[in-house]
Amino acid sequence: MNRIILGAMALLPVAAALAQTPVGTAQLGGQVRLQWVGQSASSNGPLAQADVLQSGLVDLPVGTAALETELRASGHGLTGVVTLQQQRVERGATENRAFVNELYAAHDGGAWQFSAGKKIVSWDVGYGFRPNDVVQQDERLSLIDSTSEGRPLLMAEHFNADTAWSWVWVNPSAARETTGGGEPALAARVYQRDGAVDWHGFARVGAHSGASVGAALAWVASEALELHGSARYQQRVDTLAVQPGASGVLPSDPWQGHTETGVKQLLLGGTWTNQDQISLLAEAWWDGTALSDAQWDAWAVRNGQLGALATLGVPAAAVAGNLAWQAQAFNVSPNLRRSNAFLRLSWQHEGWQPALSLLYTPADQGRVWTASLTWQGDRMQVQSGLRAYGGPDSAVLMQLPARSMAYVASTWTF
Amino acid sequence: MKTLRFTMMVAITLAALAAQAQDVAALLRATDKYRMNAENLQVETQINVHNADGTPDKERRYTVFAQAKRQSLVLMKSPAEAGQKVLMLGDDFWLLMPNSQRPLRITPMQKLLGDASTGDVATMSWAEDYSGKLVGEEACDETGAAAKQTCLHLSLNATRKGVTYQRIELWIGKVRHEPMRADLYVLSDKLAKQARFVMDKPAAPTMVTEMVLSDQVSNHKTTHVRYLSRKERQVPPEWLNPMFLVRNPPLD
Numbered sequence: 300m301n302r303i304i305l306g307a308m309a310l311l312p313v314a315a316a317l318a319q320t321p322v323g324t325a326q327l328g329g330q331v332r333l334q335w336v337g338q339s340a341s342s343n344g345p346l347a348q349a350d351v352l353q354s355g356l357v358d359l360p361v362g363t364a365a366l367e368t369e370l371r372a373s374g375h376g377l378t379g380v381v382t383l384q385q386q387r388v389e390r391g392a393t394e395n396r397a398f399v400n401e402l403y404a405a406h407d408g409g410a411w412q413f414s415a416g417k418k419i420v421s422w423d424v425g426y427g428f429r430p431n432d433v434v435q436q437d438e439r440l441s442l443i444d445s446t447s448e449g450r451p452l453l454m455a456e457h458f459n460a461d462t463a464w465s466w467v468w469v470n471p472s473a474a475r476e477t478t479g480g481g482e483p484a485l486a487a488r489v490y491q492r493d494g495a496v497d498w499h500g501f502a503r504v505g506a507h508s509g510a511s512v513g514a515a516l517a518w519v520a521s522e523a524l525e526l527h528g529s530a531r532y533q534q535r536v537d538t539l540a541v542q543p544g545a546s547g548v549l550p551s552d553p554w555q556g557h558t559e560t561g562v563k564q565l566l567l568g569g570t571w572t573n574q575d576q577i578s579l580l581a582e583a584w585w586d587g588t589a590l591s592d593a594q595w596d597a598w599a600v601r602n603g604q605l606g607a608l609a610t611l612g613v614p615a616a617a618v619a620g621n622l623a624w625q626a627q628a629f630n631v632s633p634n635l636r637r638s639n640a641f642l643r644l645s646w647q648h649e650g651w652q653p654a655l656s657l658l659y660t661p662a663d664q665g666r667v668w669t670a671s672l673t674w675q676g677d678r679m680q681v682q683s684g685l686r687a688y689g690g691p692d693s694a695v696l697m698q699l700p701a702r703s704m705a706y707v708a709s710t711w712t713f
Numbered sequence: 714m715k716t717l718r719f720t721m722m723v724a725i726t727l728a729a730l731a732a733q734a735q736d737v738a739a740l741l742r743a744t745d746k747y748r749m750n751a752e753n754l755q756v757e758t759q760i761n762v763h764n765a766d767g768t769p770d771k772e773r774r775y776t777v778f779a780q781a782k783r784q785s786l787v788l789m790k791s792p793a794e795a796g797q798k799v800l801m802l803g804d805d806f807w808l809l810m811p812n813s814q815r816p817l818r819i820t821p822m823q824k825l826l827g828d829a830s831t832g833d834v835a836t837m838s839w840a841e842d843y844s845g846k847l848v849g850e851e852a853c854d855e856t857g858a859a860a861k862q863t864c865l866h867l868s869l870n871a872t873r874k875g876v877t878y879q880r881i882e883l884w885i886g887k888v889r890h891e892p893m894r895a896d897l898y899v900l901s902d903k904l905a906k907q908a909r910f911v912m913d914k915p916a917a918p919t920m921v922t923e924m925v926l927s928d929q930v931s932n933h934k935t936t937h938v939r940y941l942s943r944k945e946r947q948v949p950p951e952w953l954n955p956m957f958l959v960r961n962p963p964l965d
């Protein structure tokens with residue numbers, strides 16, 4: 300921790316000097332963030348079971364402290380954002396990492412705009428889930444706001460007063476076999492403003508996953524109410540599934556690449572805000588890329604079988620390894636369950652924003668509660684909060700490695 | 714005969730009402746010229762918020778592109794808000810955050826955020842948004858030098874749904890029609906703020922240099938909205954497209 304504080308102190312004058320340095324028409328700036336996340340491990344779920352059987356085999360959730368310095372520069376048609384990160388894992392070593400969030404060249408042709416390089420391109424209209432975020436595919440509902448890492452792309456856009464067209468070739472140099480966010484793909488979006496409604500149309504053709512189409516809208520229905528919706532249909536989705544017939548302790552990972560066809564995603568939501576700046580956001584979504592109820596049932600049965608095998612004399616290490624593989628189910632899709640509901644109540648007052656949110660999975664009554672408090676000053680922002688997982692022990696959310704989290708992050712902008 | 718008399722009375726009343734409405738519209742257009750002296754403007758604005766005890770609270774800088782047809786683009790320039798933008802196209806509003814590639818469609822209620830709402834900063838005219846009646850001649854204020862001046866008192870109601878204030882009681886100079894003060898009411902007809910206008914030359918005013926807003930609802934803070942400079946400028950049409958603005962293009 301001391302090294303982190305020292306590192307931060309060393310970077311502050313450099314950052315401040317950078318912010319005050321005029322370099323032609325270039326703009327320099329950035330932010331320094333000191334953050335701490337504490338986690339308590341769950342006693343439920345395959346990873347907890349694996350740890351009981353073979354301590355040290357799997358990484359259980361631990362607290363982390365991190366210092367991040369984000370530097371931004373733009374000018375002469377070039378934009379760059381880099382992040383320097385120093386992270387200390389509880390009872391572990393300090394890790395240093397530097398990465399480029401964005402580095403791209405842009406050409407301003409008036410109504411035509413062109414970009415090439417690594418760039419963040421985030422689409423769609425939802426808060427908790429964005430099915431049509433087909434280029435960036437950002438993580439949603441994260442604890443602490445931070446800048447995403449862009450993707451390599453070539454992009455052309457055309458704008459007039461009410462319409463915008465975007466064409467993107469994302470991951471142009473990636474191998475055709477690459478799956479997930481690194482898959483090479485062509486994507487397009489059209490935006491049309493129509494009074495109180497914003498219309499969006501999306502299309503994507505992935506080298507491996509094929510075609511998908513989508514549409515979204517955001518509508519200001521009244522003085523206080525905004526409604527939004529987003530839908531997407533995908534020809535194919537690259538995902539993970541357990542090999543058919545997998546049973547008992549296996550010598551190799553039974554989770555293998557799998558292709559789902561005809562996958563649908565849908566989100567509906569709205570935000571209501573009153574005169575006192577109290578806001579209620581409500582969203583419900585269906586994510587056909589998540590594991591089905593039957594797959595989760597089979598997953599739970601297999602977890603139980605593996606746990607029982609450990610008591611029948613099967614080597615603990617083998618059972619623990621098989622249980623650890625079971626945790627891959629948590630990463631199959633951005634959503635654990637296909638049906639989800641989300642509520643967020645917040646209040647904006649004098650630089651303070653307290654908020655309380657609930658993510659609910661009706662299929663198994665799992666819940667994620669998050670309470671947060673954000674304070675925004677002139678250059679400083681402090682975010683803090685607590686997240687807790689709830690519901691029946693059988694709920695998938697209760698099988699996750701962490702049972703609760705607490706976080707504090709302080710960000711200084713220069 | 715009775716029917717004819719009744720018809721004539723109705724016609725005269727309607728004509729009188731129409732004439733008064735026309736008068737109010739003309740008065741508002743004259744008053745607007747003290748804040749927006751051209752159809753398309755770039756206005757550099759500074760806001761200083763003071764607490765109820767007079768101590769300074771915060772300072773903010775904005776660049777406002779106030780354009781014809783009730784179109785405005787507000788660029789936040791202060792460190793706390795740097796990179797944020799608010800786009801207002803008629804009754805439609807978007808908030809653009811610097812770290813987000815997604816314009817947020819916001820409701821008129823969400824536009825009220827802050828001590829001086831974005832609406833206070835971006836709205837430079839009343840004639841297109843309000844209609845009303847001339848209440849009569851009154852002292853411009855109850856106390857001070859303005860108490861000796863005579864003002865026209867206009868009672869205005871919003872004609873559009875997206876405006877920040879639903880009702881405005883406005884006092885303007887009787888001779889030159891410069892804005893003097895205003896009581897600003899929100900949708901619930903609650904008095905939200907009181908505004909006073911500072912002119913460049915009190916004896917022969919040509920423009921508003923400052924608007925002082927006193928909060929009447931919650932924190933009783935005072936907000937000074939200073940118009941540092943105005944220059945005529947029409948922005949390219951794509952600057953008023955929210956999808957263009959999320960690219961964070963240079964807009965100076």
